[in-house]
Amino acid sequence: MGTPTPPPSAAKIRRTSSSGGSGSIILEKYQLGRLLGRGSFAKVYLARLLDNPSAPEVAIKVIDKAATVDAAMEPRIVREVSAMRRLHHHSNILTLHEVMATKTKIYLVMELAPGGELFAKLARSRRFSESTARRYFHQLISALRFCHQNGVFHRDIKPQNLLLDQNGLLKITDFGLSALSEQKIDGLVRTACGTPAYTAPEVISRKGYDAEKADAWSCGVLLYVFLVGSLPFDDGNLSNMYRAMHRRAFEFPDFVSKSAKIVIYRLLDPNPNTRLSLDELIKLSWFKKSFSQENLRSQGSDENPTGSEFLDSKQFKFMPRVNAFDLISMSSGLDLSGLFEEETTSSKEIRFTSKMEVAEIEEKVSKAGLEFQYRVERRKGGAMRLVKGRAVVVVEIWGVAPELWLVELRLVDGAAELGESQWGELRLGIGAIMAQ
Template sequence: MAPPQQPPRTINRTTSDGGTIIFNKYHLTRLLGRGSFAKVYHGRSLIDNSSVAVKVIEKPAAEDPTMEPRLVREVAAMRRLNHQNILKLHEVMATKTKIYLVMELAAGGELFTQLTRRGRMKEATARFYFQQLVSTLHFCHQNGVAHRDLKPQNLLLDDKGNLKISDFGLSALPESHKDGLLHTSCGTPAFTAPEIIRGKGYDGAKADAWSCGVILFNLLTGYLPFNDGNLPNMYRKMHTREIVFPDWISKQPRVIIHKLLDPNPKTRMRVEKLMGLAWFKKSLKPDPAVEDDSISLNLIKCKTGVNAFDIISLSSGLNLSGIFEEKVKKEWWFTSTADAEEIKKTVVGVGERLGYGWKKMKDDVAGLVKGRVVVLVKVAEMVAEMVLVEVTVVDGGDGFSEGEWEELKVGFQDDVVSWHDDVQ
């Protein structure tokens, strides 16, 4: 089987309809929205004609000290969390001036737009969205991720009206915790738990539970429970739980909202308990199945010291490690189910055909040597029955021809599960 063709890295061109084709893979058409750091376009895949959303981030914005960690968190969280109610990230691509996040298209738009049009929702409708939100958050928390910026603007709808949680740029991954707590103040004030504002450390899952209480109130009333143009007044209302319920909210959701909006995180109702309540379970569909994606890999189960960028690199096109720096190396990565010894035998065989000598560097690294050209092949176990193989030209790279590179790739093709090519 021949290796998949990699698209040219920087070929973008304008079409007659005013759109843009990027990497010969996606046709960007109309603008769907814009934010402080990015624009989102409707895109069409030139491979299977499917519709996607493409977030375009200008390189200067990505280099902003506040934007870079947001981008890292968003990509890492979305690749970690494969769930039918979480917006799926297909791939990430980059040129020297732009970063492209190719994502699932949420054709139904923002839940906020639906709420604005309706004014408020019927209890059954609000519960339908609330069930999907809470169940999906429970999945996130089980995988060590707290969203930290939950609001109707970040809750999207697909073409069937199902919820899609998006914008994980402020999310907290397991490695963000210090002494079991988070310490970064972030989020939208009207939806942010009071303990985040205090800045003394907080539980991300409990903070998300607070946001769920605000969202449920918002869905049922059309307005916010603590809305006040004066921030100190709003925070005072939060700390004293000053909630005024309209007559049309029934007793059970009132109790749930009251318990979720407990300013004391120690006594606040947890998501797990909420999911066991009769009102929540009414007309509840079975929990969404978690999609199996053996290539993206659950970072919680990763046994080695590789970082988020390394894991992201396991899927074709998802290497962000060089986005923020100009230095470029010749390197190629792939994942394989072959064991380390089989990979090393392949290295020797391919090297001999290309006229390279073989040299063992250390236990997990083999070298192909010809004159000044040295090609290192490093094998690292990722999870059970899966290894990551990194091939890098580290010396005399100018003497390593493209033809040799392609022949080297062909030599490994039987061992490859997922490719990533970063040759420039």
């Protein structure tokens, strides 16, 4: 789907007293259409831009702020926005275009996926052929590896959270239960969440776990569901179900190929230390069979290749002109403005704004990196990274207003190797060079 026109400045937007239902005008910018779905604290509507009726329609999630307070949903919404902000422009991840708010409502403006849930298609088919399952699985793994490379761990992968666009391309959605890399303690995530039948057994323990390996387990469950049409572990008694997971007590029908069984069996390893990782998965013959760049490429755009993620586990995307979120101050409750503060909320992130040209910003960041013995790398698509030993710092530049850029440097690997003193030196060095 295309991207709506850039939002007007917050100063030009007047708040609306609309109830937020079908037919409502949202902040003089969008008109809501028919209801697409509803949850306990939100409704999703079809919507169109008022000043550009020919622009692609979008989906707007309307969240009742009072309900989020009652349901303690504020952290989930912040996580969802923060995660999706990092994941722009991968063709298998649903795009969040912007965030708006009134005194009583929050509006998440998202890409429309008119194909609906993959779950519905699976229910109609009962199960997928191996070639169809592999095609969707390719797209899922491409998107998840991109998430992991950008410090986002989904933790709730299931058919209901996979949508289809108008061309049948898979889109991951619902990052409300995701974890971010800065939430790790000693490299591990410690919060339990997810849908039990799809959740790795170590997640429910009170110990830390590897979130990448937890997502890999969910992929194994999903591939089984794709091919068999039922869950490998399904018991109303959760204790019994998790005992079955630890024993790998599931069976394969005869029609599942031997190579597919091996993939699933290795993904559903109850020991996360020996479980197949996604980087290992893409090297297996079953996964690579019938693989082509063409069937994974974003349809209608040459700027969004998705197949190359399988070839390079260190690839990061870089899109210099993207729709920034229109973050509006809220009168009470949820406040998303901190997502774009100049002072970073994480000790392993550096954020600042600049009115320089993108090329000049890149040149100055490169100069600072070289001064502190980082290797400057340019990746396919224009991605920029600073590398020192195992430490990898991703550089992203976002357009947040005309002639204003948000620059973010994020440590995504090698935190143990890069101490606080070296990180502080890099921060100060960049500040000094940018001021020149």
